[in-house]
Amino acid sequence: MLVTGTGLDEERSYLEECRAALRGMRDGARFNVVVGEHVAGDRYSAERLGRHLKSLAKELAEEPEGPVFFGRLDFGAGADAGDHRGRRYYIGRRHISGGTGRQPLVLDWRAPVSTVFYQADVRDSRGVTTRRRFGWSGWPPVLTGFEDERLGEGGAPGTASRILAEEIERPRVGPMRDIVATIQPEQDELVRTGLETSICVQGAPGTGKTAVGLHRAAYLLYTYRRRLAGSGVLILGPNQAFLGYISAVLPALGEMDVEQTTLGRLLAPEPSKGPPKGSDDEAAAVVKHDARMAEVLRRALYGRVRRPDGPLTVPDGAYRWRVSEEELRRVVDDVLREAPPYGVGRERVLSRLVSLLRARAEARGQTTGTAWTRRTGRAVREFLDTVWPVARPREVVAELLTDPNVLAGAAGGILTPAEQSAILWSRPPRSFKSARWSEADAVLLDEVAGLIERPRGYGHVIVDEAQDLSPMQCRAVARRSEHGSITVLGDLAQGTTPWAARSWPEQLAALGKPGAAPVTLTTGFRVPGAVVRLANRLLDELAVDVPRTRSFRGDGLLRFHRTSDLPGTAARVVREALGHEGSIALVAADDALDGLAEAVRAEGVEIAALGEGSDGVRVTAVPATLAKGLEYDHVVVAEPAAVVEAEPRGANRLYVVLTRAVSRLEVVHTRPLPAGITPAI
Missing domain, CATH: 3.40.50.300 (P-loop containing nucleotide triphosphate hydrolases)
Incomplete structure (x- = not known):
């Protein structure tokens, strides 16, 4: 039953107390920014403290004027209430301090005890006697009523919450809203999955899979903030319109510093020039997105490495050091067997040759300081440019797509002649610098870039509409989450690309997370x-x-x-x-x-x-x-x-x-x- 009487007046009074406390937190944060730089013990500490205080002040200043709380938990006196025996907690989008020595006025929805708000029911009350939901209307929001669910001893299954239903069915105006007030138990379990675990959510339209992904991002940043401070969270959406639609959710949950982009923008060949200007017909795009292209590109890149065809002579004052052809080949072959990234391999060959020359010089009693190492390194680099030349992704891919002989050499036994013909440029550019790259070319460029040097990795990556990713796009995502976890969101029924997935296990293997188990959401909340x-x-x-x-x-x-x-x-x-x-x-x-x-x-x-x-x-x-x-x-x-x-x-x-x-x-x-x-x- 929706309550609007005396009890509501008490809740509105508490609301004003919370709003006053929130204003106090904002004022305190601004004051701390002003004085904080004078209280740190050294410059480094002062800089770190300053960044933290400014970030907190910015976060509080940009706090949306939404409902301060949406729920309340009253715990009973029984043993099942544990440490919360006899306590009352208000649940909201962010923590609101009650002051020194006092219980918080509002708990963040991500706090451990808040889990009970979403998970408790009559069969398992978890010590809760009453769960209260609050109703709001208008903007700025006005508290209009509340409903109570009796979960404790003597409680019985009740009718569906009117407040919950109204919130779910509320007309959609503007960008997507958060769902903290309406998260269902099965969604909450996914949101609170630990950072180490990768998950895949298969969900039909309206089942809340996107909301689950966004709320999981907010939860992970709250729970594992220190671990994610350096690596961060990346959210990949299908297009810019979608990103604009979801852009308000994380700020409303108090999280500002999350990278949200499309895979196309992430892989853009020349970010300063905007999206790729070129285009492919479907036959070419299908081949370029095929997983076999990874081996074609690897061959094309490492095909640039040449076996030494003579000794290396390095002048050193009046003396000349000589490295035999056999020694040179051994060094190059050893590095190739180790299969490091191409750029690392080049530097590894250089380092080993310089070390070999240093050992010979020192055996003759010569001092090999910094100047000697720099001078010798320059001489070796001239040789290195011949056997292990510098490689640029755009140059490698342009040569592959321009020269039929280079493509045939790299794709032999992998791509058919017809497939090779499909991806060759009909009108080759004068050089790789003037090439008009397509979106499909972007995945090839990223693959080569990843072979040369590992890209930045993220602590957690969230991929929405993942059923539409091609095998090569999956590889691009996998490179960025190699040492982190991922949240995969999608619906196989909504696969619309020529390479759309038909099986989640196969797609998860391509994303580098074959152990992630798909979980299905089957209840539609937004679609009638x-x-x-x-x-x-x-x-x-x-x-x-x-x-x-x-x-x-x-x-x-x-x-x-x-x-x-x-x-x-x-x-x-x-x-x-x-x-x-x-x-x-x-x-x-x-x-x-x-x-x-x-x-x-x-x-x-x-x-x-x-x-x-x-x-x-x-x-x-x-x-x-x-x-x-x-x-x-x-x-x-x-x-x-x-x-x-x-x-x-x-x-x-x-x-x-x-x-x-x-x-x-x-x-x-x-x-x-x-x-x-x-x-x-």
């Missing part, structure tokens, strides 16, 4: 029942083995509109959707979207292109290929048949498009509907 039932019918047309979804919600509107005037009907349906609360998306095949958007504007309705960021514009024109990961309250899908025909895995794309709606879905079409979504009679 009417849409889930439609999506489940379409699953029968997709060549993937995933379980059907059940919806937490029994609501939702689903309507089909057969028409002879597609633009006019789509515009009318969009205009009518404005009569409902929330965001609206018009989704269509990419090449048809502009015309449909113009028809909407002709009806006097303002519509923004995806990514424009037009404030206050409720309607967005969304290309079908960029819809993945996004959510809108009301979705109007125009001509599903055209979406299916636009690409080889068009049925999977349609599955993505239809499941963007979190309240209402309307399908407008002139042509017969694709198999699987014919309206049920």
Whole structure:
């Protein structure tokens, strides 16, 4: 039962106390920044303290004005309450101090005791007698009521929480919100998985897999802050529109310093010049993304190493040191067998040759100081440039894709002649510096860069829409998480690339984490029942083995509109959707979207292109290929048949498009509907 009486007045009074304490924390943080530089014992300590204090002050200053707390736990006096016997805790998005010697006014949702808020139930109360959920409305948020669940002795299973349901079904306006107030037990277990463990979350649309990944990032940074301070957390999304959509979640959870990017931007050949300008046809892209290209590139790179074909003579004043051809070959062959990164191998050959010469010089009683080592190293480098030359990723890949003989030498027995022909540049650039690289080329360049020198590694990597990664993209991710863990998020049914995964064990092996076990989320919280039932019918047309979804919600509107005037009907349906609360998306095949958007504007309705960021514009024109990961309250899908025909895995794309709606879905079409979504009679 939602309580709005005397008890609510007491909670509002406590709320004001919390807000005052939070203001005090902000003021104290600013004051500490001013005086902190004068209290450290040395310059290094002062710098570290200053950075910490400024980071804390910035974090508190940017704290969103959201609800201060969303839950309360009352523990009983029984032994099962443990150290929390008789205590009361408020749970919120961040810790709020109660002052020296006092219990915190609000506990961070990531604190160990907060786990009980999500996991306790009547069967296992964990010492909790009452769990309270708070209802909020408006902006700035106003506390409007609360509900209590009796979990202690004598408690009985109750009806579903009205506050919980309203929060889940709240209209979607603006970017994605956090779900700290609505995390379900199975989601909480995934969020709180330890840093050492890699996990894979298979989840249908609306099951909260993206939210689980983001909240796990916040949890890991809270729990393992020192261990992640140097390596950090990387979040990889499918496109910039998706990153913009999720951008507000981590700041709302108090985490500002997380790198969020797309794999394309991470691997950009020339970051200062923006995304790759070149393009590939599908045949070339499929070959370049194939895992076999890793061996082709390794051959092309190490094919530059030459066996010494004569002795090395190094002048040393009036004396000349001589290293025989046999000794040189032994050094080079030993390093090749050790298989270090190419750049490390080059330096290793140099170091061993200099050491060999130093031993001979010292045996003759010569002093070999820094000047001698530098002088000898320069002489050896001239030889090294011949047998183990410096390699640049762009130069290596450009030569491979330009010269048929080089490609044939590296790809012989790996790629067929037709595959080699597919990836050769039809119009080679004058040099690698003027090449127009494609997105597929970017994975080749990254592979070679990784063979030359190991890239920066992260303590934890979160990959969303991971089912769409190619084997070569998986290798790029694996290189950056070789010594860390990963969270893999995706849905095999939403695989739309030519190389999309059909099995999680295979994809996890490609990501370098074969031991990670897939966990499936099957309850849809954001997608209503009417849409889930439609999506489940379409699953029968997709060549993937995933379980059907059940919806937490029994609501939702689903309507089909057969028409002879597609633009006019789509515009009318969009205009009518404005009569409902929330965001609206018009989704269509990419090449048809502009015309449909113009028809909407002709009806006097303002519509923004995806990514424009037009404030206050409720309607967005969304290309079908960029819809993945996004959510809108009301979705109007125009001509599903055209979406299916636009690409080889068009049925999977349609599955993505239809499941963007979190309240209402309307399908407008002139042509017969694709198999699987014919309206049920």
